[in-house]
Amino acid sequence: MTLSLIDTLLTRRQRLASLINFPAILWSGNSSPRNFPANVYRFRASSHFLYFAGLSLPNAVIRLEAGKLELFIDDPKPSSALWHGVTPTRDEIAVQIGASAAYPMSELASRVDGAATIAVQDAATWTAQTQLLDRMVLPQLPAQGIDLELAKAVIQLRLIHDEGALVELRSAAAVSVKAHTAGIKAVTTAKTEASVRAAMESVIIAHNCQTSYNSIVTVHGEVLHNEEYHHPIGAGDLLLADVGAESAGWAGDITRTFPVSGKFSSTQLDIYNVVLAAHDACIAAMHPGVEYADIHLLACKTIAEGLVDLGILRGKPEDLVEKDVHAVFFPHGIGHLLGLDVHDMEDLGDLAGYEEGRERSARFGLGYLRLSRPLRPGMLVTIEPGFYQVPAILNAVRSQYQYLIDWERLEQFADVRGIRIEDDVLVTQTGADVLTKALPATPPEIEELVGAG
Amino acid sequence: MTLSLIDTLLTRRQRLASLINFPAILWSGNSSPRNFPANVYRFRASSHFLYFAGLSLPNAVIRLEAGKLELFIDDPKPSSALWHGVTPTRDEIAVQIGASAAYPMSELASRVDGAATIAVQDAATWTAQTQLLDRMVLPQLPAQGIDLELAKAVIQLRLIHDEGALVELRSAAAVSVKAHTAGIKAVTTAKTEASVRAAMESVIIAHNCQTSYNSIVTVHGEVLHNEEYHHPIGAGDLLLADVGAESAGWAGDITRTFPVSGKFSSTQLDIYNVVLAAHDACIAAMHPGVEYADIHLLACKTIAEGLVDLGILRGKPEDLVEKDVHAVFFPHGIGHLLGLDVHDMEDLGDLAGYEEGRERSARFGLGYLRLSRPLRPGMLVTIEPGFYQVPAILNAVRSQYQYLIDWERLEQFADVRGIRIEDDVLVTQTGADVLTKALPATPPEIEELVGAG
Numbered sequence: 001m002t003l004s005l006i007d008t009l010l011t012r013r014q015r016l017a018s019l020i021n022f023p024a025i026l027w028s029g030n031s032s033p034r035n036f037p038a039n040v041y042r043f044r045a046s047s048h049f050l051y052f053a054g055l056s057l058p059n060a061v062i063r064l065e066a067g068k069l070e071l072f073i074d075d076p077k078p079s080s081a082l083w084h085g086v087t088p089t090r091d092e093i094a095v096q097i098g099a100s101a102a103y104p105m106s107e108l109a110s111r112v113d114g115a116a117t118i119a120v121q122d123a124a125t126w127t128a129q130t131q132l133l134d135r136m137v138l139p140q141l142p143a144q145g146i147d148l149e150l151a152k153a154v155i156q157l158r159l160i161h162d163e164g165a166l167v168e169l170r171s172a173a174a175v176s177v178k179a180h181t182a183g184i185k186a187v188t189t190a191k192t193e194a195s196v197r198a199a200m201e202s203v204i205i206a207h208n209c210q211t212s213y214n215s216i217v218t219v220h221g222e223v224l225h226n227e228e229y230h231h232p233i234g235a236g237d238l239l240l241a242d243v244g245a246e247s248a249g250w251a252g253d254i255t256r257t258f259p260v261s262g263k264f265s266s267t268q269l270d271i272y273n274v275v276l277a278a279h280d281a282c283i284a285a286m287h288p289g290v291e292y293a294d295i296h297l298l299a300c301k302t303i304a305e306g307l308v309d310l311g312i313l314r315g316k317p318e319d320l321v322e323k324d325v326h327a328v329f330f331p332h333g334i335g336h337l338l339g340l341d342v343h344d345m346e347d348l349g350d351l352a353g354y355e356e357g358r359e360r361s362a363r364f365g366l367g368y369l370r371l372s373r374p375l376r377p378g379m380l381v382t383i384e385p386g387f388y389q390v391p392a393i394l395n396a397v398r399s400q401y402q403y404l405i406d407w408e409r410l411e412q413f414a415d416v417r418g419i420r421i422e423d424d425v426l427v428t429q430t431g432a433d434v435l436t437k438a439l440p441a442t443p444p445e446i447e448e449l450v451g452a453g
Numbered sequence: 454m455t456l457s458l459i460d461t462l463l464t465r466r467q468r469l470a471s472l473i474n475f476p477a478i479l480w481s482g483n484s485s486p487r488n489f490p491a492n493v494y495r496f497r498a499s500s501h502f503l504y505f506a507g508l509s510l511p512n513a514v515i516r517l518e519a520g521k522l523e524l525f526i527d528d529p530k531p532s533s534a535l536w537h538g539v540t541p542t543r544d545e546i547a548v549q550i551g552a553s554a555a556y557p558m559s560e561l562a563s564r565v566d567g568a569a570t571i572a573v574q575d576a577a578t579w580t581a582q583t584q585l586l587d588r589m590v591l592p593q594l595p596a597q598g599i600d601l602e603l604a605k606a607v608i609q610l611r612l613i614h615d616e617g618a619l620v621e622l623r624s625a626a627a628v629s630v631k632a633h634t635a636g637i638k639a640v641t642t643a644k645t646e647a648s649v650r651a652a653m654e655s656v657i658i659a660h661n662c663q664t665s666y667n668s669i670v671t672v673h674g675e676v677l678h679n680e681e682y683h684h685p686i687g688a689g690d691l692l693l694a695d696v697g698a699e700s701a702g703w704a705g706d707i708t709r710t711f712p713v714s715g716k717f718s719s720t721q722l723d724i725y726n727v728v729l730a731a732h733d734a735c736i737a738a739m740h741p742g743v744e745y746a747d748i749h750l751l752a753c754k755t756i757a758e759g760l761v762d763l764g765i766l767r768g769k770p771e772d773l774v775e776k777d778v779h780a781v782f783f784p785h786g787i788g789h790l791l792g793l794d795v796h797d798m799e800d801l802g803d804l805a806g807y808e809e810g811r812e813r814s815a816r817f818g819l820g821y822l823r824l825s826r827p828l829r830p831g832m833l834v835t836i837e838p839g840f841y842q843v844p845a846i847l848n849a850v851r852s853q854y855q856y857l858i859d860w861e862r863l864e865q866f867a868d869v870r871g872i873r874i875e876d877d878v879l880v881t882q883t884g885a886d887v888l889t890k891a892l893p894a895t896p897p898e899i900e901e902l903v904g905a906g
Contacts, residue, residue: 032485033574034497035793036800037592039666041494042680044487081845082784085676121486123576139490194661202655208647208682213492223538227495229661331535340488347489392534 006098008164009054012157014067016052019153022146023065023115025108025133028057030124042210046120047340047347048154050249054097061108062099063115071099072108108132116150118143121347142349155352158339160378165339166426168250169380172212173424173435175245176252179203180439183217183241184258184449187233193217194229196239204245212251212342216242221257221418222388224332235261238268240418244342251342253382254436255422262450264443271387271416272443274306278385279421279441282334286375286383286425286432293372296334299385300326300365311409325404327365328397331390335382336370338424343370344380375427380435384422389413459551461617462507465610467520469505472606475599476518476568478561478586481510483577495663499573500793500800501607503702507550515552516564524552525561561585569603571596574800595802608805611792613831618792619879621703622833625665626877626888628698629705632656633892636670636694637711637902640686646670647682649692657698665704665795669695674710674871675841677785688714691721693871697795704795706835707889708875715903717896724840724869725896727759731838732874732894735787739828739836739878739885746825749787752838753779753818764862778857780818781850784843788835789823791877796823797833828880833888837875842866 016024028049031040045056052069053062061072071094076087094102103111112132119126119139129137143151161169179200186199197217204211218226219233221240233239237260244253257272259265264272278299285298304317304326313320320326337344337352345352350360355373360366371381389410398407421441426433440446469477481502484493498509505522506515514525524547529540547555556564565585572579572592582590596604614622632653639652650670657664671679672686674693686692690713697706710725712718717725731752738751757770757779766773773779790797790805798805803813808826813819824834842863851860874894879886893899 032494033592035500035574036796037574038799039795041485042667047488078845082843083676083678085673085679086845121488121490139486192661195659198655198659201658202651205654206648206651208645214495220538225536226538342492343489346491390535392531392539
């Protein structure tokens with residue numbers, strides 16, 4: 001760990017101390033078993049722990065008070081050297097992360113009085129949290145009392161990324177860009193979605209990173225959370241790839257949609273340009289003080305305008321958005337917070353995404369929006385407009401929107417099932433900085449990249 | 454699902470019915486959350502469920518009685534079509550897997566009387582198991598009563614692979630072979646372990662498979678469960694890769710060790726040939742009726758002989774094995790059962806690995822042996838002898854084995870940190886069939902493959 005990272009960690013701990021007047025105890029969590037106890041999913045420490053501890057230590061706990069960190073972790077058993085090699089001792093780790101004291105786990109029970117915590121996802125750990133703190137600590141349970149105060153304080157810090165975070169986030173963005181570049185290049189020779197996924201994830205693995213979420217690599221982009229990769233790739237298909245790298249725990253999250261043949265059809269190009277216009281308009285509108293929900297509405301309006309121009313929708317764009325007609329084709333939110341989690345701090349429900357006092361809209365066109373706050377410098381969000389022809393939605397609204405949608409005209413766009421363009425955008429003092437800008441998004445650039453395989 | 458797979462499933466259910474006279478209820482399990490509830494590790498159904506149901510269905514339950522299967526699963530919510538596309542209905546799945554009846558999950562509570570089960574790994578599911586069956590069902594808890602009877606019956610079936618299983622196991626072996634081939638070819642241009650891992654896992658991803666366990670790809674083969682990939686690769690290094698593909702839930706598991714330069718040093722070649730001799734001797738000795746523990750001892754003896762010949766050990770090989778001196782360099786077992794799980798049925802502790810009435814030895818050289826049964830046709834095991842210079846072990850035994858180990862001679866083999874050669878071997882009526890034999894293991898073949906990058 002470099003000195004500057006230690007400085008980052010010390011500053012985070014000091015800032016937390018200025019926001020709460022009680023101790024906070026954060027667990028890193030345990031590995032989750034896959035099909036038997038010794039065959040575990042690759043360990044990933046809880047994000048709140050990572051934020052203050054800086055190291056992905058399995059089965060560790062930190063106690064934060066007055067800017068100091070106490071580490072609780074058991075030294076490896078002597079037999080562990082055979083299986084896991086020589087691993088750092090408790091005291092070595094303590095120095096590495098700038099702890100003021102370090103104890104075996106058995107000491108934790110005597111240091112929990114009056115402490116707040118945040119539930120960790122794995123059952124072994126939240127069971128330990130519940131037992132030690134003598135109150136229900138469950139990931140599904142909304143935080144209360146000092147736990148809620150702690151959650152709000154952590155959100156206040158994590159919402160605005162510090163320099164230490166931005167170094168890692170830029171690195172995650174860079175690896176994600178490389179992965180997409182490899183995938184777009186590979187598509188001309190790939191036979192199935194799985195091959196393209198392999199080209200992209202192999203870049204992530206080669207950088208010793210993990211994916212920050214399960215990749216979506218599909219010719220059926222209209223299935224929003226498609227996690228199947230068996231479809232063959234046809235020459236006329238668009239391939240939608242939503243893939244991100246996680247670097248030292250920090251997430252990247254990019255989507256590109258590209259023509260398998262290397263050439264968009266004219267209908268694909270038309271719709272792609274509508275989505276791209278929304279993408280560009282949203283990024284151009286990002287400034288401190290602007291409401292993210294307004295960025296979302298700008299995307300809706302830009303998409304509605306584009307679809308009116310193409311003759312797919314009928315009416316005034318503003319009216320169409322008011323009636324949620326745009327949401328037939330763009331049914332999700334314009335994006336979300338990005339940080340240690342790909343939906344940053346979503347383990348706390350909408351506490352991070354929604355400004356205090358706000359809650360999700362019941363409107364079809366707004367209910368999936370994951371973020372409703374004014375933008376502030378240091379916030380990192382995704383901007384990810386899309387266009388999808390989801391049979392389930394189209395069938396459901398056919399009679400309701402018989403006249404507002406030109407169904408005959410729409411049929412001409414049958415070769416556009418799903419398009420999404422997603423970048424990671426940092427709010428700056430003067431506007432926005434696209435961390436993933438090294439990856440092209442315009443049709444000529446995309447077509448050129450497909451040809452470069 | 455093909456007709457022959459349905460036949461396989463029906464036969465398995467009939468066989469189970471002939472072994473138990475009570476109903477069995479098996480849960481598939483739920484996805485485990487990673488850093489927040491919506492960001493889950495890729496779902497993998499419980500192996501016992503997969504064995505009888507044939508499909509990896511999240512959050513499903515089957516009830517087996519008298520050869521019939523009842524399916525319990527909830528139909529997807531209408532809103533799920535947006536996120537997950539059109540998924541099969543309960544009735545469609547029922548037809549697919551040859552169920553005799555299918556119900557919503559709410560019906561399960563009325564069908565649990567007198568039923569046995571096997572604990573699933575994820576907490577949400579074992580909590581549901583515990584509640585519905587009104588007794589503690591925990592993965593850590595040894596099975597008792599009818600649960601134990603069920604476990605033994607399932608083991609009896611799963612120990613001997615049927616044709617349906619072998620089709621998938623051969624497929625997993627074939628993909629694993631391709632992954633290793635790609636890794637060995639890539640090593641000359643790779644700069645880090647992570648790059649070689651990427652080359653191997655990308656083959657697995659491209660075949661739409663998963664890894665059956667966390668890959669080991671390391672220049673520090675002496676760390677047995679090394680799951681770090683950041684080390685640079687040096688020209689004089691050996692790279693040890695223990696990587697396996699999982700195909701439709703069935704596991705492959707291969708290890709190869711190869712010289713980064715494409716050429717073994719003479720000391721590396723000497724030790725490699727000792728390990729290879731053990732590997733070949735074990736496979737040649739495999740026949741129905743032979744004790745797997747004796748195969749392990751044969752490996753120990755062959756390794757001891759080889760190390761005596763090289764002047765590293767002093768004494769008679771038999772005596773050295775009796776004194777566990779071989780275990781200084783070969784501290785693990787010769788292998789394990791392989792099937793749906795990479796350590797097949799290890800979720801049941803040693804119930805599957807150890808013949809009834811046997812238990813693990815307290816001896817250093819035998820305690821890590823995961824399998825102690827007579828071989829029977831249809832059993833699939835790994836054969837994976839190795840040689841490691843583990844500093845922790847060498848330091849611990851230095852005075853104890855001052856004369857039995859020629860420590861000066863050993864120093865000449867400093868460029869051999871860890872070697873393992875592992876194949877997947879099926880017991881046949883007449884001997885053994887190496888499912889992974891398409892991947893070469895001899896030094897000239899390995900050297901040729903490294904050059905083919």
